[in-house]
Amino acid sequence: MLALVLIESSWGHLLGIGRVHPDLVLLAVISWTALRGAAEGWMWSIIGGIGLDLLSNAPFGLSAISLLLICLFVRLAYSRVYGTSLVLPLLLTFPLSVIYYLISMLFLTLTGFPIDWNAALLHVVLPAALLNVVTMLVLFPLLRALHQRTLPRPSI
Amino acid sequence: MVSNSRTSWLSYTVALVVLSISLLASQLGYMQPLRDVARNLFVPFQIVMSRISQAVERSAGGLQDIQQLRQRIEWLQAEVNRLSVENVRLAEVEQENLRLRQLLNYTRNNPQYDYRTAAVVAQKIGENPSNLLFTIFIDVGVRDGVAPGMPVITDRGLVGRVIHAGPNVAEVLLLIDPSSAVNARVLNSRVTGVVHGSETGELIMERIPQGEVISPGDILVTSGLGGTFPDKLIIGQVTEVLRRDADMFQTAHVRPTVDFGRLETVLVITTFKPLETDLSGSEAEGGSTNP
Numbered sequence: 001m002l003a004l005v006l007i008e009s010s011w012g013h014l015l016g017i018g019r020v021h022p023d024l025v026l027l028a029v030i031s032w033t034a035l036r037g038a039a040e041g042w043m044w045s046i047i048g049g050i051g052l053d054l055l056s057n058a059p060f061g062l063s064a065i066s067l068l069l070i071c072l073f074v075r076l077a078y079s080r081v082y083g084t085s086l087v088l089p090l091l092l093t094f095p096l097s098v099i100y101y102l103i104s105m106l107f108l109t110l111t112g113f114p115i116d117w118n119a120a121l122l123h124v125v126l127p128a129a130l131l132n133v134v135t136m137l138v139l140f141p142l143l144r145a146l147h148q149r150t151l152p153r154p155s156i
Numbered sequence: 157m158v159s160n161s162r163t164s165w166l167s168y169t170v171a172l173v174v175l176s177i178s179l180l181a182s183q184l185g186y187m188q189p190l191r192d193v194a195r196n197l198f199v200p201f202q203i204v205m206s207r208i209s210q211a212v213e214r215s216a217g218g219l220q221d222i223q224q225l226r227q228r229i230e231w232l233q234a235e236v237n238r239l240s241v242e243n244v245r246l247a248e249v250e251q252e253n254l255r256l257r258q259l260l261n262y263t264r265n266n267p268q269y270d271y272r273t274a275a276v277v278a279q280k281i282g283e284n285p286s287n288l289l290f291t292i293f294i295d296v297g298v299r300d301g302v303a304p305g306m307p308v309i310t311d312r313g314l315v316g317r318v319i320h321a322g323p324n325v326a327e328v329l330l331l332i333d334p335s336s337a338v339n340a341r342v343l344n345s346r347v348t349g350v351v352h353g354s355e356t357g358e359l360i361m362e363r364i365p366q367g368e369v370i371s372p373g374d375i376l377v378t379s380g381l382g383g384t385f386p387d388k389l390i391i392g393q394v395t396e397v398l399r400r401d402a403d404m405f406q407t408a409h410v411r412p413t414v415d416f417g418r419l420e421t422v423l424v425i426t427t428f429k430p431l432e433t434d435l436s437g438s439e440a441e442g443g444s445t446n447p
Contacts, residue, residue, distance in 0.1 A: 006198065009282040009293075010205035013417055014212065019357040020287050039164055046171055052285050054194040055293070057319060057327060060182030061175040063286075068172055104288060111183060114334050115288070120355040124287050 001044055004028055005051035015135075020127045022135035025052055026100050027093065029067050031140045033074040034089045035147040041071040058104075059111045066103040070096050084147070086140050093136045097129035192322040195293070199325050202281040203295060210420060237312045240413065244375060244390055247343060276300050276424045278308075281325070290333035290353065292316075294422060297324045305384065305430035308422050313390035313413040314338070314378060315422050317430075326424070331391065332357045332416055339381040340391050342374045351376060351391055351410060359392055359410035370397055370408055383431030 004024045012021035025048040033041025049064025056063065077092055101124070109115050181187050278294035296302050298321050308315040308328045316330040329336050332353035340351040340361060349364040364370055374394040380387030392412040399406045 005285065006201050006205055006282075008285040009198075010202055011209050012283060012285060014209055019417070023287070025285070038168075042164075042168055042171065046175075049175075054191055055198065055282065056284050056286055056289060057291050057329070058284075058286060058289060059179050060187040060191065061179035065172065065175045065179065068168070068175070072168070101288070104286070107179075108288065111179075113289075116334065116355055120288060123356040128287050 001025065001028065001048045002051050005048060005055065008052070009055045017127070017131060020124060020131060022131045023097065023100070023128065024135070024139065025049070025063075026067065026070065026097065027132055027136050027139050028143060029071055030074055030089055030092060030096055031136070031143040032147075033071050034078060034092075035084060035144060038071065038075040041074060042068060045071045058108060058113070062104060062107045062111075066100050066107070069103055070100050073099065084144050086137070086144075089140050090133065090136055093133045094129045097132045098125055101125040101128065188320070191320075195322055195325050195327075199281065199295065202293065203279075206279065206281045234311075237413065240375070241311070241390065244343060244377065244388070248388060276302060276426050278302075278326070278422050278424055280419045280422065288355065290330040290336075290357070290416070291319070292328050292330060292419060294326050294328060294424070295324070296424060297322045297326050299323050300424075301426045302326045302424050303426075305428075307385050307389065307425045307428055309389060309425065310414055310419070310422050312415070313392070314385070315414055315416075315419065317385070318424065328422070330416055331412060331414070332359060338385055338391065339379045340376045341379040342370055342394075343377055345369060345374070348379055348381070349405075349408070357416065359412050361394070361408040361410050362405060364406040364408060366399075366401075366404065366406060368406070370394060370406065372396060376410055385430075386425065386428050 007015075008021070008024045015021050015024075029041060029045050029048060032044045045067035046064055049061075049067040052063035053060045073096055074092060077088070101120075105115050105117065105120060105125075109117075178187060276296050278296040278300075280292050281295045282293040284291040294308070302318055302321045304318050304321055306318045308317060314331055316328045316333070316336060318326050319329045320327040330353065331338065331351070334353050334355055337350055337352040339348065341348045345368070347364060347368040347370050349361040351359050351361045354360055361376065372394050376391040376394065378385045378387055378389040378391060390413050392410040392414075394408045395411045396409040397406060398408070
């Protein structure tokens with residue numbers, strides 16, 4: 001997770017289009033919660049969120065709280081069923097990306113950062129959400145492979 | 157089963173409460189030491205990754221003709237930049253000469269701000285992972301003489317200002333960040349206004365008095381008002397002017413001379429001492445409007 005944070009910080013401009021880059025940590029949280037359930041998803045949210053918060057000038061905890069709330073939404077969407085199909089995470093990525101940004105923007109506004117909501121929605125949130133959907137097509141299969149390799153093997 | 161669910165909900169709630177407290181603590185500045193320690197730990201990884209990304213960017217050209225075209229464009233851009241800077245300098249010299257003739261006691265303000273003799277060269281090693289905020293990390297810090305408030309520039313113009321300096325790493329608020337605000341003036345007409353960033357990564361100049369004439373193509377430089385930036389640092393070029401009779405001020409869209417998407421090496425002007433040391437200062441003082 002920390003590697004994803006570093007990739008997002010150091011290679012974000014290479015992975016993105018224009019000034020918008022995919023939110024790898026957010027996508028990893030959505031994917032891992034879908035694959036492994038809420039308990040591990042929350043852990044990834046906290047680790048990834050704190051990592052992002054350490055490398056940001058935004059109020060500390062903002063990313064972690066946003067990711068925790070996203071994790072909650074994924075949990076609600078999946079209820080008690082977890083699966084390895086790409087379809088549901090892909091369907092969830094766009095709305096959850098928008099929600100993630102709305103939560104972040106709300107916190108930033110509340111803490112005094114000047115956010116132009118119209119411009120941010122049009123030029124950042126929507127392009128980033130679309131880019132996240134495309135990135136999810138690549139990232140989810142990778143994380144699914146990691147999930148399958150790291151599954152605890154049943155003892156005989 | 158119910159117990160497990162309760163435990164997980166409890167841990168979730170506890171995590172949210174702890175993070176909310178940390179959010180409040182960071183507003184009071186208590187989390188900065190933790191950030192300093194973590195960022196210092198990240199620095200070696202960020203340096204390695206930024207070198208890899210630079211190498212990838214440089215070798216990504218592939219085809220020879222694309223490479224040659226790129227080099228040609230870079231050369232032309234460098235030439236345009238050099239000529240722009242030269243042009244600005246000559247225009248300034250001309251106007252300065254005029255003023256000197258008029259004012260015998262004139263002495264140039266703040267000669268110590270000459271960045272050619274008082275700068276620290278730094279490499280960009282990372283950027284803010286959020287798409288909503290525009291800050292970068294550079295590989296110099298307090299040990300190199302860098303302090304909060306110091307302006308950061310490239311040969312093309314103003315990049316931003318240092319908002320936090322750790323021992324080996326500093327965080328720079330870019331000019332294009334929505335919370336950034338710089339007092340600016342038009343080079344030739346001396347029209348003043350405030351340039352700030354936006355979520356789109358563009359620059360907008362506001363508070364231009366209605367009676368003043370400003371046109372596309374005008375070059376903007378820092379005015380030095382407020383004492384948070386040296387004067388005469390190039391900001392960008394006006395691309396569009398929005399003028400409505402009902403408004404008190406005009407607004408202009410500005411294309412920055414610095415390519416913020418391809419920042420690698422920057423200079424920190426270490427001799428400049430900003431008047432306002434509190435970076436949480438209010439807008440239009442050339443600093444950040446962050447809380």
